Amino acid sequence: MNLSAHISKIARAAKQSSLKLALTPTAERNRALLLMAKALEADSGYIMAENAKDLAEARRLRYAPALVDRLTLDPKRIKDMADGVRATAGLKDPVGQLLETIKRPNGLLIKKIRVPLGVVGIIYESRPNVTSDCAALCIKSANAAILKGGREAIHSNKAIFKVLKRALAKTKIPVEALQLIESVDRQAVHELLRLEHLLDMIVPRGGEDLIRFVAENTRIPVVKHFQGICHVYVSKKADLDMARNITMNAKTQKPGVCNAMETLLVDQAVAKKFLPAAIADLKNAGCEIRGDQAVRSLIKVGIKKATPKDWHTEYLDLILSVKVVNGLQEAVAHINNYGSHHSDAIVTRDQKEAQAFLDQVDSACVYVNASTRFTDGFEFGFGAEVGISTDKLHVRGPMALDGLTTYKYEVYGSGQVRT
Amino acid sequence: MNLSAHISKIARAAKQSSLKLALTPTAERNRALLLMAKALEADSGYIMAENAKDLAEARRLRYAPALVDRLTLDPKRIKDMADGVRATAGLKDPVGQLLETIKRPNGLLIKKIRVPLGVVGIIYESRPNVTSDCAALCIKSANAAILKGGREAIHSNKAIFKVLKRALAKTKIPVEALQLIESVDRQAVHELLRLEHLLDMIVPRGGEDLIRFVAENTRIPVVKHFQGICHVYVSKKADLDMARNITMNAKTQKPGVCNAMETLLVDQAVAKKFLPAAIADLKNAGCEIRGDQAVRSLIKVGIKKATPKDWHTEYLDLILSVKVVNGLQEAVAHINNYGSHHSDAIVTRDQKEAQAFLDQVDSACVYVNASTRFTDGFEFGFGAEVGISTDKLHVRGPMALDGLTTYKYEVYGSGQVRT
Numbered sequence: 001m002n003l004s005a006h007i008s009k010i011a012r013a014a015k016q017s018s019l020k021l022a023l024t025p026t027a028e029r030n031r032a033l034l035l036m037a038k039a040l041e042a043d044s045g046y047i048m049a050e051n052a053k054d055l056a057e058a059r060r061l062r063y064a065p066a067l068v069d070r071l072t073l074d075p076k077r078i079k080d081m082a083d084g085v086r087a088t089a090g091l092k093d094p095v096g097q098l099l100e101t102i103k104r105p106n107g108l109l110i111k112k113i114r115v116p117l118g119v120v121g122i123i124y125e126s127r128p129n130v131t132s133d134c135a136a137l138c139i140k141s142a143n144a145a146i147l148k149g150g151r152e153a154i155h156s157n158k159a160i161f162k163v164l165k166r167a168l169a170k171t172k173i174p175v176e177a178l179q180l181i182e183s184v185d186r187q188a189v190h191e192l193l194r195l196e197h198l199l200d201m202i203v204p205r206g207g208e209d210l211i212r213f214v215a216e217n218t219r220i221p222v223v224k225h226f227q228g229i230c231h232v233y234v235s236k237k238a239d240l241d242m243a244r245n246i247t248m249n250a251k252t253q254k255p256g257v258c259n260a261m262e263t264l265l266v267d268q269a270v271a272k273k274f275l276p277a278a279i280a281d282l283k284n285a286g287c288e289i290r291g292d293q294a295v296r297s298l299i300k301v302g303i304k305k306a307t308p309k310d311w312h313t314e315y316l317d318l319i320l321s322v323k324v325v326n327g328l329q330e331a332v333a334h335i336n337n338y339g340s341h342h343s344d345a346i347v348t349r350d351q352k353e354a355q356a357f358l359d360q361v362d363s364a365c366v367y368v369n370a371s372t373r374f375t376d377g378f379e380f381g382f383g384a385e386v387g388i389s390t391d392k393l394h395v396r397g398p399m400a401l402d403g404l405t406t407y408k409y410e411v412y413g414s415g416q417v418r419t
Numbered sequence: 420m421n422l423s424a425h426i427s428k429i430a431r432a433a434k435q436s437s438l439k440l441a442l443t444p445t446a447e448r449n450r451a452l453l454l455m456a457k458a459l460e461a462d463s464g465y466i467m468a469e470n471a472k473d474l475a476e477a478r479r480l481r482y483a484p485a486l487v488d489r490l491t492l493d494p495k496r497i498k499d500m501a502d503g504v505r506a507t508a509g510l511k512d513p514v515g516q517l518l519e520t521i522k523r524p525n526g527l528l529i530k531k532i533r534v535p536l537g538v539v540g541i542i543y544e545s546r547p548n549v550t551s552d553c554a555a556l557c558i559k560s561a562n563a564a565i566l567k568g569g570r571e572a573i574h575s576n577k578a579i580f581k582v583l584k585r586a587l588a589k590t591k592i593p594v595e596a597l598q599l600i601e602s603v604d605r606q607a608v609h610e611l612l613r614l615e616h617l618l619d620m621i622v623p624r625g626g627e628d629l630i631r632f633v634a635e636n637t638r639i640p641v642v643k644h645f646q647g648i649c650h651v652y653v654s655k656k657a658d659l660d661m662a663r664n665i666t667m668n669a670k671t672q673k674p675g676v677c678n679a680m681e682t683l684l685v686d687q688a689v690a691k692k693f694l695p696a697a698i699a700d701l702k703n704a705g706c707e708i709r710g711d712q713a714v715r716s717l718i719k720v721g722i723k724k725a726t727p728k729d730w731h732t733e734y735l736d737l738i739l740s741v742k743v744v745n746g747l748q749e750a751v752a753h754i755n756n757y758g759s760h761h762s763d764a765i766v767t768r769d770q771k772e773a774q775a776f777l778d779q780v781d782s783a784c785v786y787v788n789a790s791t792r793f794t795d796g797f798e799f800g801f802g803a804e805v806g807i808s809t810d811k812l813h814v815r816g817p818m819a820l821d822g823l824t825t826y827k828y829e830v831y832g833s834g835q836v837r838t
Contacts, residue, residue, distance in 0.1 A: 019755065019779065019781065022778075022781075023778060023779065102799060102800050104798070104799075104800055108789060108793060110799060110800075117811055117812075118781070118811070200811050200812075201811075201812065215638070216638070219634070219635070221810070221811075221812045223812075239834070242834040245834060245836055246834065246836060248836075249836035249837060250836075253836070253837055253838075254837075336438065354831075358829045359441075359442060360438065360442065362438065362441075362537070362827075363827065364827060364828065365827070365828045365830060366827060366828070366829055366830065367830045367832060368829075368830065368831050368832060369831070369832040369833055369834055369835075370527060370830055370831075370832025370833075370834070370835040370836075371832075371835065371836045371837050373836070373837035374527060374830065374835070374837060375828075379523070379837070380521060380523075380529060380828070381521050381523055381529075391640070392536055392537070392619050392620075392640075392825040393536075393619075393620065393640045393642075393812065393813040393825065394812040394813040396825050396826055396827065397827075397828050406811040406812065406815050407815060408781075408782065408783060408784070408785060408815065408816075409783065409784045409785070409799070409816050410777045410785055410787075411784060411785065411786045411787065411789055411793065412773075412787050412788070412789075413786060413787060413788040413789025413790075414788055414789075415658070415661040415664060415665065415788055415789070416788075416789040416790065416793065417664055417665055417667075417668035417669075417672070417789075417790045417792070418668060418672055418673075418790050418792035418793060418798070419672075
């Protein structure tokens, strides 16, 4: 069978099974997840043996240590994967939820009911745990999943997938609801992206290049987050100790993630009082500072010059651009112009100013007096995370089980016709 | 200024104004709508004079009578447009609605708030009333609108637009929130479709060709309905009088619309009892019947042979394909396979069978004992309709004001940082 026919066959099987999966009771889907979790732990030896093949190849090809680390599985990490699947089993079932009831004067009763999307494609990079995370989220929300992991993790992914399928086979969930594309040929992704009549959504998880590649090569709806260019704005009405603490946390607690701060904005009225200490903190933490003219006049040494490109840049690293602004309106304008509409914070004691910031900043998550680092499905209490959407349609911000669903209208009549 | 620069300028003005518009109070947006409605009536003479130019051109080019009718404005139709704008003013404001409140153990308070999308592009064909309908829906939901109507209605659209803008200028709503693309050059649409950084959504309103053209030529999210291939399934447990009534209504009450039935499915157990009378009704109403073999053996005369293509066809006309099926499962499989996931109905007295149909048919609107013709924003009680979505993401089925919004998370802290 050629690749195109093979990928089509996988997608058709997923689609076919999705109709059955949508009808399975909550309890059976949860039982499947608990069996999947148990199987991951029971078969951890097999999974690690297969993982060792990926690691050997990674060493042979001299991959960067960070990549090798992301690839590596050990008993602790496999237990974490199993615990993640178990936690998903414990979440509220989104399927069948009654979202709205409408009673019409003509007697029609309309129920808006949450239902699975159908078939969800997930394209990801090197982390093998995404295979079990996404399989669990899809089974929980009664969606068939087509998984396509990175070539670096192919042996690990195949092993995890095999273990999960074996567990699924002990349940009434159709085993075809989980599909893994094993081909490492890039053409396989292209073939998948063409199947808009069979897939209901694609979620790319990984770097910006992957996300852009997927978004630009398919007509299947894509939920994506391109970038997190997040800001903290320190108002002249800020509690400056709090601002210092939030600044440090938002930049340095985990600089390589999308909800970390990339640009600090400071009101000119407090710049002199706030910046020297805040910048000293950041430098002590190993952070490079790129400042505008005002920052560089205040702190003469050790500040690189920020270029216009810096305001557009997601460093994902211990680098921070800093700008002095003239009040709230300039801060808001900067954020809406240069930001990525992901997560932005104001530090202020003035409630009215806080509300103006919340109202005017056009981002998925807008914070008052808290670190941008909280933009996360778990931190928001959703219990799971598919990703964080910077799109405005369908789902915005942290995406959890609800983002894997749509709704239908069930209309109950007694012979009504339209006149 | 060349076309590309001109369209960009329009979109930038819309984007800029959308930030201000989002902050306007409900009362001011409603006041603007009432002034717009009044202005349409007050200036109906001017609008009709401009409309006469389009009509003269339409006659010169020998347009089909149906198209000329769609183009034509008279005092009654202008009053209807004004009444539509007034009705929109009376709807509940979606903006600012609190969708969810989350209180986290660390003290963070998270509010999920409905907000406007920002800038909405609407591309439509010959009906001039779409100009005022869509302008009203966008202003109501605090979105800037970029309107692009058909070349046939250009004088009418310019006149309506001018009248609406003049009314807007008397309010605190930024007048740039309404934009009309006056160029009739097809390239203007292409230029608009490229501006994914300035537009948040595109809604194409019109025939399938227009919708497909838009969807295939932009990265801006598109909410669309391609087709309405709607079914009525008459179960062996149906009240056959009710089934006859619903069949007639779903097919003949307004055959040219997307929620009209295109295929009738009948259980074999009642085919002999049901079909002769039902088909006689339809034929009396001028309807052509295309039947499968079973239908043609039951009714020997005047039934064309249905080909496989018929099951895929949206006639939008007095034509009906008819198929005899062996029970619920065959009906469901046929609908999910050949339908367009728009609106489908079962006629049955058996509640369990009804629920199985509701659960298994993968369509936006699924009916029990009612005509598919009710799929409509007004009939659902939404008070307005942007269109009917056959997409599954963002909005499904009748789309009203909520479909013109997204949400943001407002997070209130007291210095929380992530550990």
